[in-house]
Amino acid sequence: MGRAPCCDKANVKKGPWSPEEDAKLKSYIEQHGTGGNWIALPQKIGKCLKRCGKSCRLRWLNYLRPNIKHGGFSEEEDRIILSLYVSIGSRWSIIAAQLPGRTDNDIKNYWNTRLKKKLFGKQRKMRSQKQDSNKKEGNQTLVMPPSDVRISTYWPEPPIRPVQHAADQNEQMDSIKRLLFKYGGTNYKTNDPVLDHLPVPCMQSSQIFDESSSLISPHIELMSLNEGVMHGLDSYSKEIDESFCFNQIKLEGLEGLLGNNSIGLETGEYMRWGCDPMSSTMNPTSMGVQRFDEQFNLSGM
Template sequence: MGRAPCCDKANVKKGPWSPEEDAKLKAYIEQYGTGGNWIALPQKIGLKRCGKSCRLRWLNYLRPNLKHGGFSEEEDHIICSLYISIGSRWSIIAAQLPGRTDNDIKNYWNTRLKKKLLGKQRKDHQQRARRGRGGPKQEAKSDESGNLGVAGEGGSRSTYWPEPPMPVYSTGQPDHRVNDTDASTNRLLMMHGNASHQSPFIPHSSLPLPQMYDNSTTLMNPLVNATSFKEAMQVPHRFTAELDEMMLHCNQVKLEGLDCFYGAGGVVDEHQGTTTPASMNWSHVSPLIYPNVLTSYQGMQQCLFEEPVHLGMQ
């Protein structure tokens, strides 16, 4: 015997809500509140809806002060930053964005942001593969600015995933000498390896940090495999599929885009062949994750607004 259904499915209406239903639900909740019992609520109002459905409708659509669509660039980056840190914990992410619902953010991520990010990884990989074969052929569908065009996206409506700034090292000049894959990966590892700045959303592990966090080995061994990288990051399980995608070409392709959140720049040790991030402070990663820097958005803003040309902002 399975679990008893939360409502009588046979007598429950499904599908889109009518304006009348919306009005009933809204009026009732505004006057009396939910009464702490969603299951009983539809019967009280005379709605042939499941209690869960009412709850969802209220939370995602009828609740006051909700924003719909039109995600700002800043919101994009908050979402991405948090997703990178905590994975698909949409309710937590939504809590950082007033007026946004977890469903909204989830949809937005799945339909747009993820494609931007993953599409970029794939495109970069393809371009490199082409270059590797010696063919300077242009991507058929690349846009004029050189930004990523996501298949199927109109382009005018959505913004592109920002092109991360070229790492600038101690010389003050972009450094092309260093394998950018290694530098980028190392920066990520360094950031996450800083235990004192671990994200509070990610449970602390009782295990000792993997050996890869030992600078002497990590930085000397930039080609870290994706599995140990995920372990080291203590990534939530649900996030691993996404990371697998992102890490597809980890050994060949720089984690562009992610750089944006982890801060570009660092100091190159030519003798060791290593790159030390200019800043290893998590507060430069996501101010939302570190409330003490909530107001400043330092790292993100550096990335977002200092080089608008790179970012493809309109």
């Protein structure tokens, strides 16, 4: 037995909204507001709007409300999305709050369909080309990406590295999650029982804001990493690096995208999140540093 549905599914229309339905919902909300109860809204609107309250809410928030922007993400927006994704993961509503006019659904779609591919598509192309060349010429380990792939994004040119194995999308996401864990992220699940049960170092996320409180870059502060935890992370890191030989490619891509403030990664170095991850001390900058969870009301999350 599941929970009772929020509305009578049998008498509710599903699928794309018609212009008439949009007009009804929009004009009602503009005149009367939502009344603080989305579930009851369709009944209030009445005639011919046979929609679930949740569906009304979604339609309003994602499409009908004023000042919604669709499509055409700028590079600056790309950077913000990636910065925040690296910091907090797939919390699209929080990310959307930093991008006026953008909805969480839009950003989620954009990430899933395009931005992620900017990160991983190159490797996929490289792998597929490797498979092709393997078919033609036997086993080779060094693969040059085709020139059209290399100029198709604004990502910096990664060094050409051997590609060891094909990984599916889940494996790739696990890979980046492992890196986020390694380099200072938290709350990331890796589907790896060993990593997932590794003691998570005590970390506090914060972000750097300029005077107008607009986001500049993510800033992870490591509050108190003890040696044992760092040793654990370090030993796993080597293992991870060996297992995921293409990690460097991703991170160098991120470096270019996020700019020097966020990630400065050189071979064998830790990423710099505005502080030294090996240090146990806070490293507030001279700029206004705001606790991340305060900024986003995340206390208790």
